[in-house]
Amino acid sequence: MGLYLLVRAAVLVVSTAVASVVVFAVMAVLPGDPAEVALGVNATAEAVAAKRAEFGTDRPLTTQFLDWVSGLPVGDFGVSYVTSDRVGPQIVDRLGVTLWLVLFGMLMAIVVAVPLGTAAAVRHRSVGGLLLSGLSQLGVAVPAFLAGILLVFLFAVTWQALPSGGYTPLREDPGAWFQQLLLPSLSLGLVQGAVLSRYVRSAVLDVMREDYIRTARAKGLGLYRALWKHGARNAAIPVVTVLGLQLATLLIGAVVVERVFTLPGLGSLLLDGVANRDLLLVQGTVMVLVVAVLGINFLVDVLYALLDPRLRGAR
Amino acid sequence: MTRPLARLVTVIATATLAITAAGCSSGTSGDSSTASSLSVGFVAEPANLDFTSTDGVAIPQALLVNVYEGLVKLDQDGKIVPLLAESWDISPDRKTYTFHLRDNVTFTNGKKFTADDVVFSINRVKTDWKVSLKSAMDVVANVEKKDETTAVVTLTKPSNSWLYKMTTRVGAMFSRDGVADLANKPVGTGPYKLDSWRRGDAITYSANANYWGTKPKAGKVVLKYFKDATALNNALLTGGIDIISAVQAPESIQQFSDTSKYEVIEGTTTGEVVLSFNNSKAPLNDKRVRQAIRYAIDHKALLDTAWAGRGQLIGSMVPPTDPWYEDLTNLYPHDPAKARDLLAQAGQPKLNLRLRIPNLPYAVASAQVVKSQLAAVGITVEIEPLEFPARWLDVVFKQADYDMSIINHVEPRDITAVFGNPDYYLRYHNPKVQELFAKADAGTEDEQVAAMKEAARIVAEDAAGDFLFLFPNLIVAKKGMTGLPKNLVSESFDLSVLSPSEA
Numbered sequence: 001m002g003l004y005l006l007v008r009a010a011v012l013v014v015s016t017a018v019a020s021v022v023v024f025a026v027m028a029v030l031p032g033d034p035a036e037v038a039l040g041v042n043a044t045a046e047a048v049a050a051k052r053a054e055f056g057t058d059r060p061l062t063t064q065f066l067d068w069v070s071g072l073p074v075g076d077f078g079v080s081y082v083t084s085d086r087v088g089p090q091i092v093d094r095l096g097v098t099l100w101l102v103l104f105g106m107l108m109a110i111v112v113a114v115p116l117g118t119a120a121a122v123r124h125r126s127v128g129g130l131l132l133s134g135l136s137q138l139g140v141a142v143p144a145f146l147a148g149i150l151l152v153f154l155f156a157v158t159w160q161a162l163p164s165g166g167y168t169p170l171r172e173d174p175g176a177w178f179q180q181l182l183l184p185s186l187s188l189g190l191v192q193g194a195v196l197s198r199y200v201r202s203a204v205l206d207v208m209r210e211d212y213i214r215t216a217r218a219k220g221l222g223l224y225r226a227l228w229k230h231g232a233r234n235a236a237i238p239v240v241t242v243l244g245l246q247l248a249t250l251l252i253g254a255v256v257v258e259r260v261f262t263l264p265g266l267g268s269l270l271l272d273g274v275a276n277r278d279l280l281l282v283q284g285t286v287m288v289l290v291v292a293v294l295g296i297n298f299l300v301d302v303l304y305a306l307l308d309p310r311l312r313g314a315r
Numbered sequence: 316m317t318r319p320l321a322r323l324v325t326v327i328a329t330a331t332l333a334i335t336a337a338g339c340s341s342g343t344s345g346d347s348s349t350a351s352s353l354s355v356g357f358v359a360e361p362a363n364l365d366f367t368s369t370d371g372v373a374i375p376q377a378l379l380v381n382v383y384e385g386l387v388k389l390d391q392d393g394k395i396v397p398l399l400a401e402s403w404d405i406s407p408d409r410k411t412y413t414f415h416l417r418d419n420v421t422f423t424n425g426k427k428f429t430a431d432d433v434v435f436s437i438n439r440v441k442t443d444w445k446v447s448l449k450s451a452m453d454v455v456a457n458v459e460k461k462d463e464t465t466a467v468v469t470l471t472k473p474s475n476s477w478l479y480k481m482t483t484r485v486g487a488m489f490s491r492d493g494v495a496d497l498a499n500k501p502v503g504t505g506p507y508k509l510d511s512w513r514r515g516d517a518i519t520y521s522a523n524a525n526y527w528g529t530k531p532k533a534g535k536v537v538l539k540y541f542k543d544a545t546a547l548n549n550a551l552l553t554g555g556i557d558i559i560s561a562v563q564a565p566e567s568i569q570q571f572s573d574t575s576k577y578e579v580i581e582g583t584t585t586g587e588v589v590l591s592f593n594n595s596k597a598p599l600n601d602k603r604v605r606q607a608i609r610y611a612i613d614h615k616a617l618l619d620t621a622w623a624g625r626g627q628l629i630g631s632m633v634p635p636t637d638p639w640y641e642d643l644t645n646l647y648p649h650d651p652a653k654a655r656d657l658l659a660q661a662g663q664p665k666l667n668l669r670l671r672i673p674n675l676p677y678a679v680a681s682a683q684v685v686k687s688q689l690a691a692v693g694i695t696v697e698i699e700p701l702e703f704p705a706r707w708l709d710v711v712f713k714q715a716d717y718d719m720s721i722i723n724h725v726e727p728r729d730i731t732a733v734f735g736n737p738d739y740y741l742r743y744h745n746p747k748v749q750e751l752f753a754k755a756d757a758g759t760e761d762e763q764v765a766a767m768k769e770a771a772r773i774v775a776e777d778a779a780g781d782f783l784f785l786f787p788n789l790i791v792a793k794k795g796m797t798g799l800p801k802n803l804v805s806e807s808f809d810l811s812v813l814s815p816s817e818a
Binding site for chain 2: 030032033039040041043044047050082083084085090149152156160163165166259261264268269271275277
């Protein structure tokens with residue numbers, strides 16, 4: 001177990017380091033000079049040079065990289081070119097919105113997937129089960145932003161039941177906050193839930209065929225009770241893995257969905273940053289996303305070991 | 316035992332219950348807009364609030380006239396009218412401007428507005444401003460305070476465009492004690508002051524209680540920013556906002572056809588959508604080729620296809636709200652046969668041209684039509700969309716590495732910048748036109764109008780560019796809203812005259 005975790009942790013650190021190089025390199029080759037974008041069309045060469053000096057983009061790339069990367073471990077992401085504010089607090093500010101969205105999206109996915117997948121597995125031979133599988137197939141095929149557009153059309157424009165977008169912080173108005181998060185997280189959750197339900201279904205199907213379930217049923221337990229007492233933990237292993245992977249997808253999906261619903265989260269920060277060539281802001285945001293995804297994978301590995309004792313002995 | 320899992324399930328179940336409960340209790344909180352509060356939807360959010368160091372139209376659109384005021388402003392007909400200056404005198408040699416200031420004006424930091432602030436603001440453009448627009452003040456030789464309410468500006472040469480530029484952001488008046496944090500804390504004399512700004516979402520203004528002029532109709536205004544055109548439309552459809560400041564996709568206006576609920580306002584802007592030519596590079600350095608392109612394009616059909624017929628046809632780089640406007644749309648009527656003749660004369664019967672456009676909806680839509688119309692006269696067009704602004708600015712604007720482009724030149728009165736400077740990306744060099752621009756700048760009002768008219772006609776005849784259409788000002792508002800500007804004549808969106816339905 002200890003060695004296993006150590007290896008996983010090492011992988012996490014190395015991947016983060018590699019990612020920082022890649023993120024910086026991509027930004028460096030991105031065409032478009034931040035100084036020129038900030039100053040506008042008719043800027044003189046001297047003004048642009050002065051702005052470059054102010055931004056520090058006139059220094060060698062290696063210096064810029066070391067300067068940037070050395071601040072990362074302590075959470076110093078540098079200063080935004082556009083707002084002249086520190087990047088870190090800006091990201092934290094927006095991260096709140098995105099995290100709520102991802103959390104709600106995930107919850108909705110679980111709420112949709114676990115009953116749906118289990119029902120589809122238990123009735124896999126009946127028409128109902130087939131229908132459920134078909135439904136999830138449809139959900140898989142729909143991208144989250146399209147689901148969002150459809151949901152807005154139905155719930156906001158046609159029925160006028162929920163707001164079509166916007167964001168109110170929780171502490172200002174919890175009711176409005178919840179209403180505004182409902183549709184975006186639903187559009188994320190429905191799609192992810194459809195994907196997840198297929199894994200739940202196959203996991204439950206596998207478990208149902210196991211000897212210990214048959215034994216449990218022979219002892220007189222009902223199917224659902226047997227599944228819950230003896231099968232759930234086994235079925236959870238593949239599902240947790242997929243859940244972890246999906247959390248990463250959700251985070252990225254949130255970036256797109258935020259745009260549809262005008263949520264001021266990481267996604268809109270990122271898009272604005274790219275358009276304004278606010279390189280440090282973009283680098284910082286992407287790094288946070290990368291670390292989040294890598295961190296999730298690490299946690300999945302750890303959870304894996306906890307759920308499956310067989311892994312603890314292995315490397 | 317399955318204890319950890321059971322715990323997880325319990326947590327999820329509890330959370331779900333909590334969410335559902337919250338959902339029930341929140342059902343009552345509905346529309347938050349009150350009679351004196353207004354919410355206006357925009358697309359481009361300011362990067363910061365400091366237009367002295369950051370370019371882009373979003374900052375003056377939100378701040379100018381609303382938070383910051385200049386000595387003068389433009390009215391709906393494009394005329395220069397008093398604002399912080401009650402009146403002004405121009406010396407006979409047209410080089411000295413004496414501004415008589417209002418004496419009842421205070422900044423939102425409580426300081427009184429005086430001639431010292433005029434001196435400070437004008438000098439600060441030269442010393443501290445970073446954006447290229449600051450060159451508008453190069454012509455100022457000296458600015459001094461005569462007394463508390465009189466400021467005298469001396470120019471190095473007569474310049475009509477200088478006074479005009481004073482209506483734009485360059486002319487904004489700042490408090491000597493109010494420039495410490497321009498990016499976040501604007502201090503002006505305008506009818507509104509900044510309450511809060513939630514980045515990525517909205518800017519909130521409240522009425523300036525000490526405003527010197529007519530108090531604004533709405534006590535609170537929220538400027539809401541939408542990255543997505545559909546989201547912007549949906550916000551009005553669902554009551555999230557009261558006004559769409561500029562409709563992004565003209566075909567979407569059908570959604571608001573219910574006249575008992577919505578009001579659609581269509582007017583002009585100062586945005587000329589130009590099919591720009593690289594005038595100094597073969598084959599477009601040949602006037603006949605440029606003329607052929609102008610004859611080959613059916614502008615009416617283009618406007619109908621690309622922009623749902625919204626907008627106005629213009630024959631040159633002048634919107635109807637400028638005093639020197641003249642209808643020049645009949646200079647190059649649609650005539651494919653003539654276009655082919657001209658191409659043959661120029662020895663270019665088969666031509667390949669690169670159309671490098673910004674990846675913006677109007678440019679992409681127009682480019683498709685241009686391509687098919689030019690194909691009809693034997694010109695093969697290769698469309699290449701470039702990311703706007705960064706890529707387009709770099710490739711087309713800076714390096715002039717293009718044959719044709721399409722861009723909405725939104726800046727008011729930009730004909731002089733676009734066709735008067737041979738280094739501008741169209742690389743149009745015509746000494747006669749430059750001379751006329753100089754004459755217009757130095758002359759009296761009548762001389763200015765005459766010279767500008769002539770220059771605009773030469774630019775059009777020379778086919779220095781093709782003027783596809785004038786971008787429409789398309790506003791949609793809830794029924795009953797008053798004060799909506801029909802024409803967009805300046806770079807600001809005046810919020811103070813807007814009035815909610817039941818005010």
